[in-house]
Amino acid sequence: MFSGEYVELDGLGLASALKDGKISPIELMRVAIYLAEKRGNALNAVCHRQFHASLDRASKAQLRGTFGAIPFLLKDSGLASRELPSSIGSRLFSSTFFQSDSTLAERFSAAGLMGFARTTVPELCMAPTTEAVENGGPTLNPWDQTRSSGGSSGGAAVAVATGIVPIAHASDGGGSIRIPASCCGVFGLKPSRGLLPMGPARGEGWGGLAVDGVVTRTVRDTAAVLDAVAGSDPGAPYAAPPTPASFLSNLNKPFNRPLRIAKWVTTWNDIAVDPECLAAVNQAEKLLQQLGHEVVEVGAPQLNYDGFVTNLINVLAANAVVAIDGVTRAKKRDKWSNLLEPAILDAYDYGKTLHAEDYVLAIMQFQKISRVMEAFMSGFDLILTPTLTQLPAKLGTLTMEDDFRSFRLRAAKYTTFLAIINASGQPAASVPLYWTESGLPVGIQLIGHFAVEDTILRVSAQLESASAWYKHYSNFKG
Known part of the structure; x- marks a missing residue:
């Protein structure tokens, strides 16, 4: 199989070729590595x-699970895997090795997803762009190399958009699946809190904000991955309600009535939304109406956005303290402080000033937002929003050279529609429906009721069929 044939197939397509004996696991791995060295290196998307x-391993692989033995990439988020070290995008954590696998890494492997490297992230995964010093500079957007690939799953989205792999691990604590999915033009679903396992070493990330998932080129690949890996692990503090017997089997099932979808394009504090982002939502609205669904424009839910951003900053800073102290307790500050980028070192120092009350109040507000969002969705099946308020950020405009609070305040104006949904715990997906005349992807976001991924996936599959977004990937010439 040549690279041209490889990149034309999604994960299930490659799995079918393996099952039919048309290709072997080692042949697939050779193509993936060739593309990682050619495209991944050029765009700075692959590490470890x-x-x-x-x-x-591929030469000895036996077909297993849904995907047999197809190439796969783990995000450099610190998800434990004995086969792949991690740095979390930081010189301080450079080449951390693991003695055991996380539950999710085990499930990926059992599904036939063979990790052969990691994908780049910003330091500690705390930025909406991927420009880590640890990785030698920015991860480039494949459609416009002057712009960001998004973050924190920036390398993962680049790898999928450019065909290095059809499926890549991603995670999302404030938009980190949906941001790069929008910037790179791939499908990215943030699952409901508790749907995917986070154990056994930890039970939650960032006060329940963070979840794992994947980015893919096709909706059916995401559905198949969820079928393979979803479900809480023993002792999990959060557990989403039972899922359908199969997301994949349900994917093309017609709805028994038109869906009622809220269109939400206004923001708090009069944060501006780029006309291209609004055009993407309008195009999605037209497609949804052509599919027979009802779309109703509504205003943003009432909540204290400034307070939310402050609480988000507090939780991130507190987590930075825990992570950094975990490897520096016995060391003098001057031996490690220069290994952190300025914003993250400032997050650490700020986190040291926080009180227990600050953290508890933040968690309480996140929980209140869950109530606000469910009330807001009363009478609606989905919410339609822009994914980002602006086109993919120009490189260098959202770097870690600032103090942490200023950095996160700027990020909050870019990701306004996203982190709120991490607080609420709802599922949400960035869908790559719209491309500008210059060839830049602009995602739209679909938000569902808690633990109702099925509706998002089925509507996304309808939109995928109506828009044929897959054709855009052939435009990449790297």
């Missing part, structure tokens, strides 16, 4: 390469 070991 384990190419030789992965070729050896």
